[in-house]
Amino acid sequence: MAQPYRQLGVDIGLSGLTKWIRFPRVGSEAAGLDVVASCVDQFGGAFAHQLLEDCLRLLDSSLSSRTVTTLWLAATFRDFDLESLGIDGRTWLRRIADICIDRLRRDALSFTPTATAPTAGGELKEAVLTEIRSIAVALEEASAQHSYNPVADVVPALEQVVTQVDPDLGYRLLLRAVKAYFVPISDARYERYLALGDALGLGEDVVDDGNFNIWDDLVD
Incomplete structure (x- = not known):
């Protein structure tokens, strides 16, 4: 929740x-x-x-x-x-x-930091992994082969977050990487991103902050 x-x-x-x-x-x-x-x-x-x-x-x-x-x-x-x-x-x-x-x-002097359980699992975990894997080729090409800001092995790192840490965090970092490297996405993928974000309890403005690279004629 x-x-x-x-x-x-x-x-x-x-x-x-x-x-x-x-x-x-x-x-x-x-x-x-x-x-x-x-x-x-x-x-x-x-x-x-x-x-x-x-x-x-x-x-x-x-x-x-x-x-x-x-x-x-x-x-x-x-x-x-x-x-x-x-x-x-x-x-x-x-x-x-x-x-x-x-x-x-500053708000509660006795505050004690503790890690909490992941916010999502099961079907949502698989849904996030599916989205990572379905854009893996395009994301790795955009990031690892970038001419001046290259980063290798982004997809395996994201998968590890989803499977070992928290699918919700993995999803948010996926979106950030896709936006940062301006990876082209289709209208259909965009709609899936919104739907998965809603299932994870993320507001639409969190998923789409105006930085996606959406191509109307792209099919994926």
Whole structure:
């Protein structure tokens, strides 16, 4: 069941952060942390709540730092490039989590961070995997072969999030990567994205924030 704070008309959590840190290019860790601090203060701490949940789920998983870095780079179009800045993926998540915890303790001093169970499973997990796999070729081509912001192995990383962490987070990161690399999608795929987002409890404005590359004559 979707939490009410997710129905805010914008993408929040880790996927939302990767959007706001994406452009213009962020050239230092300090500047990146400033963006995080600005985001977690939105919506009376609701952004911090979702962002912390996403980070804790990833940190509590068996996903490697390499995989976390791949997910981040794909979602941000390398506009905050952990590799060039020499920042380990898991270390970066811990720094984000610390900022979230500090923000939430401003409202409740006794706040104790704990990872919660995934928000979706079963048929929804399979539905998210289906969407990842059906756009795998186009997404890998757009990301791994990009002329100046290449990121390899995006699809396997997304699949690991869905199967090992949380299908909802995997779906939000899929959408962010598809948008970041401007992967062409059909009207039919767009409608599926909206329907799956609704099934996951995401508002339409979260799924479609105006950044899709929709081709009317594309069939997929």
